[in-house]
Amino acid sequence: METEAAGFPDLREQFADWIGEIRGKLVHNQSMADITWFRVGGPVQLFFIPADEADLMHFLSKLPEEINVTIMGVGSNLLVRDGGLEGVVIRLSVKGFAKITVLETNHVQVGAAMPDIRFAHAMAKEGLDGFTFYRGIPGGIGGALYMNAGCYGTETKDRMVSLRGVTRQGEPIELTNEQMGYHYRKSNAPEGVIFTSAVYRGFEGDKDVLERRMRDLTATREESQPTKHKTGGSTFKNPEGQSSWKLIDDAGCRGLQIGNAQMSEKHCNFLLNLGGASAHDIETVGETVRQKVREKAGIDLVWEIRRMGKFEPGREVHEFLGEDVFIGKV
Ligand SMILES: Cc1cc2nc3c(=O)[nH]c(=O)nc-3n(C[C@H](O)[C@H](O)[C@H](O)COP(=O)(O)OP(=O)(O)OC[C@H]3O[C@@H](n4cnc5c(N)ncnc54)[C@H](O)[C@@H]3O)c2cc1C
Numbered sequence: 001m002e003t004e005a006a007g008f009p010d011l012r013e014q015f016a017d018w019i020g021e022i023r024g025k026l027v028h029n030q031s032m033a034d035i036t037w038f039r040v041g042g043p044v045q046l047f048f049i050p051a052d053e054a055d056l057m058h059f060l061s062k063l064p065e066e067i068n069v070t071i072m073g074v075g076s077n078l079l080v081r082d083g084g085l086e087g088v089v090i091r092l093s094v095k096g097f098a099k100i101t102v103l104e105t106n107h108v109q110v111g112a113a114m115p116d117i118r119f120a121h122a123m124a125k126e127g128l129d130g131f132t133f134y135r136g137i138p139g140g141i142g143g144a145l146y147m148n149a150g151c152y153g154t155e156t157k158d159r160m161v162s163l164r165g166v167t168r169q170g171e172p173i174e175l176t177n178e179q180m181g182y183h184y185r186k187s188n189a190p191e192g193v194i195f196t197s198a199v200y201r202g203f204e205g206d207k208d209v210l211e212r213r214m215r216d217l218t219a220t221r222e223e224s225q226p227t228k229h230k231t232g233g234s235t236f237k238n239p240e241g242q243s244s245w246k247l248i249d250d251a252g253c254r255g256l257q258i259g260n261a262q263m264s265e266k267h268c269n270f271l272l273n274l275g276g277a278s279a280h281d282i283e284t285v286g287e288t289v290r291q292k293v294r295e296k297a298g299i300d301l302v303w304e305i306r307r308m309g310k311f312e313p314g315r316e317v318h319e320f321l322g323e324d325v326f327i328g329k330v
Contacts, residue, residue, distance in 0.1 A: 007029035007042075007043040007045070008084070008086060009045075010028045010029075011046055012026060012046070018063065022050075022058065022059055023050075024048060024059070024093065025093075027049075028047075032089075032309070035091075036072075036076075036080055037074070037077075038075075038080075038232055038279070038282060039230045040079070041081065042082045042084025042310070044080075044089040045084070046087070046088045046089070047091070048090050049091055050090065050093065050096065053096070055096070057172065059170070060168060061169060062170075063170075067087050068085075069168060070089045070308060071091075072091050072143075074115065074138070077139060077143060078305070079279055079307045081283070081307065082309075085308060091113075096111075097112050097196055097197070099111045099114075103199070108123065108126075108199070109197055109200075111141065112141045112196050113141070116135075116138070116141060116149070117134065117137070119134055119141060120133075127205055127207045128202040128205060130200075130201070130202035130203055131159065133151050133153075133154040135217050135218060136221050142195045145160065148182045148185055148186060156182070157177060160200055162198065163195050163199070164197045164198070165195040167190070167193055168193075185237055185304055224267060225266065226264045226267060226270050233305070234304050235269050235289075235304060236269060237301075244269045244301055247296075247297050247299060247301065249268050250296060250297065251289070257285070258281050258288065261278075261281035261284070271285060280312065283307065287317055290319075
């Protein structure tokens with residue numbers, strides 16, 4: 001959906017000159033509040049949904065180097081600031097990038113726009129074990145590959161064999177698990193690579209057992225997490241040997257609320273938009289929590305949620321709410 005927000009200058013005509021024919025969809029000033037889980041964020045100058053990998057490669061190969069490119073998945077781990085994003089945001093189309101191909105010896109290839117939950121169910125139907133953890137993660141495979149998403153003891157890195165992607169220059173690239181340099185909720189993927197598909201390895205399993213395991217996992221999640229809210233999942237990474245939720249609780253921040261943004265009562269490492277919050281409110285709650293945990297425990301929490309975009313003029317949020325430390329583009 002297009003917004004009439006203040007937004008950025010319309011580059012569509014210039015793009016037509018630069019890029020020529022594309023088969024995907026190009027939207028000017030797309031509101032990020034309409035498409036991220038938090039339901040906040042300003043406009044993006046140009047939003048591109050490529051039709052398929054060839055369309056993506058063509059687009060990137062013609063796009064001038066100085067234009068900023070951001071890739072997003074389904075936005076379940078993103079906090080986009082109220083001033084929006086300059087340049088292009090790309091989101092892969094489900095039609096062009098969500099194919100599943102079962103290969104030999106328990107391997108499977110999956111497109112990066114495939115939702116994790118659908119992938120988990122499809123693998124259970126195949127009787128391929130190793131993917132039930134994705135039932136708990138509401139993102140897409142591209143985001144999982146980037147974030148090394150995981151839960152209940154299994155992470156993306158434990159199953160992923162290799163991936164295919166496209167560089168900022170529009171060239172194809174293949175990367176092995178080792179080359180991704182995975183660690184906790186992080187990869188060392190080369191800057192700017194857009195993942196388009198990945199090969200995973202599972203192991204034989206029983207369809208009914210897998211479905212039952214996913215039902216149990218869903219029930220546990222719903223009991224312990226505010227899964228039906230506007231949120232970004234775990235806000236902060238767990239420091240080595242510690243739980244962020246416990247540090248937040250001990251610092252008295254369970255339920256902490258500023259405007260309509262709140263640290264969840266149910267799971268206090270989840271930030272919530274209670275309805276009508278701005279990105280500014282949400283980030284301010286996050287930095288308030290970091291400051292209080294620092295004061296109480298001497299630990300600096302690290303954001304797991306990816307923050308991006310510009311602040312609205314005069315509404316910057318400073319790290320630990322300090323005046324002297326400016327949080328720039330992260
Ligand atoms: C209720 C809730 C529960 C959650 N529980 C968990 C959990 O248990 N475990 C967990 O790990 N996470 C969890 N998350 C966080 C989130 O779902 C995961 O990080 C998920 O993998 C993000 O995928 P996404 O498609 O939404 O990516 P986005 O949020 O859109 O993007 C996340 C990052 O991935 C990059 N990215 C996305 N697609 C691509 C691509 N194709 N190529 C290259 N880079 C890409 C983006 O640039 C961005 O930096 C939860 C979130 C919510 C809202």
